Amino acid sequence: MENKKKKKTAKLSKKFFIRFWSAFAIFLLCVVLFFACIEWEVFGEMPTFEELENPKSMLASEVYSADGVLLGKYYFENRSNIHYSELSPYLVLALVATEDVRFYDHSGVDIRALGRALKGVAVGDKKGGASTVTQQLVKNLFPRGKLSKTQLVIRKFQEWVTAVKVERSYTKEEIIAMYFNTMDFGSQAFGIKSAAQTFFRKEPCELNMEESALLVGVLNAPTRYSPVQNPDRSLQRRNVVLSQMKKYGFITGEVCDSVMLLPLDVSSYSIQDQNAGLAPYFREYLRMELKKWCENHTKADGENYNIYKDGLKIYTTIDSRMQRYAEEAVREWLSEELQPTFFNHWKDTKNAPFSNISDADRENLYERSKKNSDRYREMLAAGATETEIDTAFNTPVRMRVFSWNNPIDTVMSPMDSIKYYYWFLRSGLMAMEPHTGYVKAYVGGPDYRYFKYDQVKYAARQVGSTFKPFVYTMAMQEKGYTPCSEIPKIQPSIELYDGTIWAPSNSNKDRIGEMVTLKWALANSDNWISAHLMKEISPQSVINLTRKMGITSPIDPVVSICLGTPDITLCEMVGAFNTYPSQGVYVEPIFIKRIEDKYGNVIENFVPQRTEAMSEEIAYTMLRTMQGVVEGGTSVRLQYRYNLRNPIAGKTGTTQNHSDGWFIGMTPYLTTGVWTGAEFRSIHFRSITYGQGAHMALPIWARFMIKVYDDPTINMPKDDFPRPASGYDVEFDCAKVNLNQIMEEF
Numbered sequence: 001m002e003n004k005k006k007k008k009t010a011k012l013s014k015k016f017f018i019r020f021w022s023a024f025a026i027f028l029l030c031v032v033l034f035f036a037c038i039e040w041e042v043f044g045e046m047p048t049f050e051e052l053e054n055p056k057s058m059l060a061s062e063v064y065s066a067d068g069v070l071l072g073k074y075y076f077e078n079r080s081n082i083h084y085s086e087l088s089p090y091l092v093l094a095l096v097a098t099e100d101v102r103f104y105d106h107s108g109v110d111i112r113a114l115g116r117a118l119k120g121v122a123v124g125d126k127k128g129g130a131s132t133v134t135q136q137l138v139k140n141l142f143p144r145g146k147l148s149k150t151q152l153v154i155r156k157f158q159e160w161v162t163a164v165k166v167e168r169s170y171t172k173e174e175i176i177a178m179y180f181n182t183m184d185f186g187s188q189a190f191g192i193k194s195a196a197q198t199f200f201r202k203e204p205c206e207l208n209m210e211e212s213a214l215l216v217g218v219l220n221a222p223t224r225y226s227p228v229q230n231p232d233r234s235l236q237r238r239n240v241v242l243s244q245m246k247k248y249g250f251i252t253g254e255v256c257d258s259v260m261l262l263p264l265d266v267s268s269y270s271i272q273d274q275n276a277g278l279a280p281y282f283r284e285y286l287r288m289e290l291k292k293w294c295e296n297h298t299k300a301d302g303e304n305y306n307i308y309k310d311g312l313k314i315y316t317t318i319d320s321r322m323q324r325y326a327e328e329a330v331r332e333w334l335s336e337e338l339q340p341t342f343f344n345h346w347k348d349t350k351n352a353p354f355s356n357i358s359d360a361d362r363e364n365l366y367e368r369s370k371k372n373s374d375r376y377r378e379m380l381a382a383g384a385t386e387t388e389i390d391t392a393f394n395t396p397v398r399m400r401v402f403s404w405n406n407p408i409d410t411v412m413s414p415m416d417s418i419k420y421y422y423w424f425l426r427s428g429l430m431a432m433e434p435h436t437g438y439v440k441a442y443v444g445g446p447d448y449r450y451f452k453y454d455q456v457k458y459a460a461r462q463v464g465s466t467f468k469p470f471v472y473t474m475a476m477q478e479k480g481y482t483p484c485s486e487i488p489k490i491q492p493s494i495e496l497y498d499g500t501i502w503a504p505s506n507s508n509k510d511r512i513g514e515m516v517t518l519k520w521a522l523a524n525s526d527n528w529i530s531a532h533l534m535k536e537i538s539p540q541s542v543i544n545l546t547r548k549m550g551i552t553s554p555i556d557p558v559v560s561i562c563l564g565t566p567d568i569t570l571c572e573m574v575g576a577f578n579t580y581p582s583q584g585v586y587v588e589p590i591f592i593k594r595i596e597d598k599y600g601n602v603i604e605n606f607v608p609q610r611t612e613a614m615s616e617e618i619a620y621t622m623l624r625t626m627q628g629v630v631e632g633g634t635s636v637r638l639q640y641r642y643n644l645r646n647p648i649a650g651k652t653g654t655t656q657n658h659s660d661g662w663f664i665g666m667t668p669y670l671t672t673g674v675w676t677g678a679e680f681r682s683i684h685f686r687s688i689t690y691g692q693g694a695h696m697a698l699p700i701w702a703r704f705m706i707k708v709y710d711d712p713t714i715n716m717p718k719d720d721f722p723r724p725a726s727g728y729d730v731e732f733d734c735a736k737v738n739l740n741q742i743m744e745e746f
Contacts, residue, residue: 058308059311060073060077060078060080060308060309060311061074061075061312061314062312063286064315065316065319065320065323066315066319066438067321071279071283071318072272072277072278072280073272074287076309078189078191078194078198079181079182079190079194080194081181081598082177082180082192082204084173084174084177086177086193086203087180087204088206088212090211090212090213091204091212093212093250094209094242095133095176096133097241097247097248098217098241099133099136100132100134101248103134107168109132109163133176134167137163137175137179137182138166180204183195184222185215185219186222187228187271188271189271194272196211198272200269201268209251209259210238213239213242213245214234214237216241217240220237227264227266227269228269231264231266239260242259274287275448278324278327279442279443280448281442281445281456282318284448284454285442285444285454285456286591290312291307293595293604294306297603310597312596312597312598313595313600316592317436317438317590317591318440318591319440319714322440322714323440323441323442325707325711326443328707329429329707330427330429330443331446331447332703333427334404334425334676335404335405338695338696342423345685345686345690346423354422355682355686361682365682366415366419370393370415373414392414393413394413394414394415396411396412396416397414398411399414402447402450402451422678426445426446426453426676426677426678427443427455427674427700428443428444428455428459428570428675429672429674429700430442430570430571430673431574431670431672431673432575432589432671433669434578434581434666434668435587436590437578437587437589437590438593439590439591442456442591444457455675459570461660462564462565462567462660463566463567463573463660463662464655465525465563465662466564466577466651466652466653466663466664466693467561467563467564469522469651470545470549471530471533471542471561471562472518472530474533474537474542475518476618476622478537479536481518481533482621482731483517483621484517484518484734486516487518487521487529487532488513488514489516489528490513491528492504492531492532492535494534496558502560504528507688508525508526517734522626523629523631523632525633525634525651530562533562534559539561540557542562543557546576548611548613549575549586550572550575550576550586550588550611551573553567553568553569554567564655574664575587575589577666577671578666579613579614580619580620580622580649581649581666582619583619583722584612584614584618585610585612586611586613590606590607590608616724617724623649624730624732626651627647627648628732629649629651630665634693634694635652637698638698644705646718647668647718648665648667649667650663650664650665650701651663651664652694652698654693655681656681657681658687658691658692659681659682660676660677660693661675661676661691662674662676662697663693663697663700663701665701668717669716670705670708672701672704674697674700675697677696
């Protein structure tokens with residue numbers, strides 16, 4: 001009986017054993033089959049190996065200066081990839097301690113953490129999730145989107161499989177780097193490189209312990225733990241990260257306690273957008289050009305490049321040091337000297353700052369400015385009527401407006417803000433190397449945040465006397481004139497095509513009726529001598545010369561162009577003047593050296609176009625003639641006020657009613673042009689003392705060059721212009737020429 005019982009028990013045990021292990025085997029088979037179905041994409045597509053190797057994240061294109069400084073980015077998401085070697089070690093320690101302490105021990109899925117999480121669900125005591133850094137990386141690389149609960153469960157298993165694949169494909173260091181590259185830190189900062197720049201203006205490798213802990217803490221909830229929006233929560237979260245680092249032995253208790261006492265420091269916080277950083281006008285001009293470039297260049301897959309997501313590297317010709325000095329020079333002269341003078345000049349004057357225009361013309365300007373505003377366009381696009389728009393423009397609202405010290409928060413109507421901005425003077429500066437054509441500095445206005453219009457590339461303004469060197473060049477080339485050739489200073493009369501007589505006025509009252517040299521006439525910007533020369537050469541011949549020198553703006557073939565009536569951009573004028581120090585060869589201003597893809601492969605190199613515009617001898621002769629402008633003419637203050645006594649050739653320009661002030665100066669290594677004026681030509685100084693180019697523009701040029709010369713890292717030489725090869729015998733000492741002529745006659 002007992003044996004029978006034992007046999008029965010053994011039989012039951014055997015049956016239970018068979019059933020248990022059969023069930024277990026079936027369970028394992030189901031698990032294997034389930035994961036096989038995941039791999040076979042029965043439940044949905046899985047990332048391919050190629051996608052794992054080359055994850056499709058949107059990368060910002062980066063713009064670099066010639067000296068390696070990041071000027072700015074173009075992006076949908078402000079993201080730039082970095083390598084593990086570029087990370088601060090504190091970042092890695094903070095991440096591992098906070099998110100995945102067994103990161104270096106698992107293969108993508110942490111079984112212990114998973115068991116802990118399942119136990120927590122079972123007993124209702126949730127103590128954190130089980131997602132590893134690798135799983136979080138997969139979730140970032142391949143977002144879930146909107147899923148049902150069932151789909152979410154399946155997706156979680158898909159992420160496990162993908163995480164294991166990632167672990168097999170990459171080293172732990174590469175996974176850490178990819179993780180930091182894919183995370184959203186808030187404040188439009190995607191990836192650790194952008195976050196470090198946004199919050200601390202540092203590179204990732206430069207982050208200290210408390211900064212690293214803060215950024216790792218932000219990852220949990222970028223808005224909730226934002227140090228800018230929620231500093232108290234951010235501080236608490238940072239200290240939690242530090243506590244985790246202490247808990248796992250990454251830092252000592254003493255270090256943790258002392259760092260926890262440090263306050264948050266986000267004084268360097270700045271969202272990286274088009275308004276921030278160096279050369280904003282240049283970057284905006286470049287953006288438009290690069291969009292055109294992308295339309296004509298394709299990737300290996302046949303798609304056009306996209307500057308907002310393909311991670312291009314654009315290496316420009318800009319020198320960050322010169323760019324900084326140029327921006328400082330513009331701002332300093334306008335804010336400290338010229339703008340206060342302008343305010344005082346028009347103080348308590350009716351209809352200021354407009355000069356000599358009718359009420360109707362002034363109202364037309366107001367209306368034009370209103371219709372050019374973003375507010376007007378947006379309201380019109382939204383279906384607002386003109387009456388509704390007018391009401392909105394005349395209703396006071398809170399706004400922030402420009403001032404030279406700091407922006408002002410105030411209440412005014414949009415129309416009053418338009419009138420407010422009329423008072424501010426604008427300026428542009430461009431500097432380029434003579435022989436390479438590389439543009440080294442580009443300032444399109446006083447402050448890109450408030451004055452978007454680019455005065456370098458897009459604003460065609462009347463050039464005044466800066467046009468005269470082209471007339472002199474043509475006279476020397478066609479008629480054989482030299483700097484010491486003499487012409488009587490008398491008012492010329494020129495018969496025009498319609499039979500009328502044109503007799504130009506002249507602000508220079510010196511030496512009327514005397515014989516004067518061309519060198520003296522150009523130095524003193526004499527209108528009558530320019531008109532005399534134009535009488536001997538045709539306007540069209542001068543225009544043809546300017547075309548060879550890169551000027552493309554429309555120029556009417558009329559004799560008055562000798563006084564500078566055409567409207568030409570600053571970029572064109574600097575390029576044209578640069579022909580002189582480049583020995584008669586026009587070198588197209590160039591802004592980009594090369595473009596690389598996100599892998600560092602060079603897509604395109606850029607070289608400037610070159611055109612021989614005049615002989616080397618004529619170019620040098622004009623350079624020496626324009627040196628006379630600096631040595632004893634309208635630009636002499638460069639020497640006596642700014643102590644710039646090295647070889648400089650240049651020309652000032654002042655237009656009708658002093659609306660535009662110009663100065664273009666050349667050295668053997670840099671050609672720089674400056675324009676200064678207001679938004680409309682009816683806004684200007686009423687006195688030539690203040691409104692002339694020597695006062696409006698030349699001081700900016702001088703301040704810029706002084707800063708450049710004083711920087712030992714730039715090491716800008718002060719050499720003389722190279723003289724043409726042997727055989728060149730033009731004399732520039734006109735007193736000696738006159739003496740020789742007297743001796744010959746005697």
